[in-house]
Amino acid sequence: MLEVRELVKTFDSPGGAVQVLRGLSLEVEDGGGVAVVGPGGSGKSTLLQVVGTLDRPTSGTVKVGGVDPFGLDEAGQAKFRNEQVGFVFQDHCLLPQLTVLENVMVPLMIGPEDTMGPQRARKLLEEAGLAERLNDRPAALSAGEKQRAAVARAMVRGPKILLCDEPTGSLESTAANEVAELLEKLRKEYGVTLVVATHNQVIASKLPRRVLLTDGRL
Numbered sequence: 001m002l003e004v005r006e007l008v009k010t011f012d013s014p015g016g017a018v019q020v021l022r023g024l025s026l027e028v029e030d031g032g033g034v035a036v037v038g039p040g041g042s043g044k045s046t047l048l049q050v051v052g053t054l055d056r057p058t059s060g061t062v063k064v065g066g067v068d069p070f071g072l073d074e075a076g077q078a079k080f081r082n083e084q085v086g087f088v089f090q091d092h093c094l095l096p097q098l099t100v101l102e103n104v105m106v107p108l109m110i111g112p113e114d115t116m117g118p119q120r121a122r123k124l125l126e127e128a129g130l131a132e133r134l135n136d137r138p139a140a141l142s143a144g145e146k147q148r149a150a151v152a153r154a155m156v157r158g159p160k161i162l163l164c165d166e167p168t169g170s171l172e173s174t175a176a177n178e179v180a181e182l183l184e185k186l187r188k189e190y191g192v193t194l195v196v197a198t199h200n201q202v203i204a205s206k207l208p209r210r211v212l213l214t215d216g217r218l
């Protein structure tokens with residue numbers, strides 16, 4: 001279970017403090033999927049970054065499987081990010097000099113050895129429809145294929161939660177739909193908890209649940 005309680009996030013700016021999240025609460029059961037929609041600047045990215053411990057909340061709590069990652073020391077938080085959370089951003093962020101398979105295996109180089117990791121990387125790439133592209137460089141792939149490889153990379157450590165920030169923001173509609181369908185397929189197959197921030201109503205409608213972020217709350 002992902003539990004977010006009374007989350008407040010304030011940024012200091014030259015014009016004074018800006019309260020972006022104002023007591024936001026959200027629960028997503030294990031293997032659940034939720035689309036977070038809302039206007040630009042409403043705090044979708046901020047929410048995902050705090051849930052993934054890339055940023056700290058001003059107040060409120062985040063729990064994943066009953067554990068508050070902000071209660072862990074720095075090493076514990078790094079382990080949490082590496083092993084329990086997968087991130088997908090609008091930009092695929094693949095490394096151009098590595099092959100597609102090598103890119104997907106990058107997260108395996110951090111943290112404890114994972115003997116099943118390379119096998120999982122291949123399986124995820126097959127599920128992403130990229131079985132024939134393992135040894136290609138990212139430059140040879142279409143935008144949608146690159147993003148599907150980025151999804152495979154985010155899943156390679158078997159995370160509990162997959163946080164996707166505008167994962168289809170740079171894609172035309174066919175490629176966007178394919179990415180959304182892949183996310184849903186992986187959610188159902190692996191029971192990963194999916195949180196997707198998106199402007200795209202078609203993508204949002206593919207997830208079991210949608211929440212609207214306005215005025216810092218859902």
Ligand SMILES: Nc1ncnc2c1ncn2[C@@H]1O[C@H](COP(=O)(O)OP(=O)(O)OP(=O)(O)O)[C@@H](O)[C@H]1O
Binds near residue numbers: 018038039041047
């Ligand atoms: N590091 C920061 N410092 C100061 N203000 C910030 C910071 N990060 C975000 N903000 C502000 O917080 C608000 C919410 O931003 P956020 O990026 O979370 O919105 P969003 O819903 O993801 O928007 P978009 O749909 O454009 O991606 C914005 O007003 C933004 O300017």
Ligand SMILES: [Mg+2]
Binds near residue numbers: 044
């Ligand atoms: Mg954003």
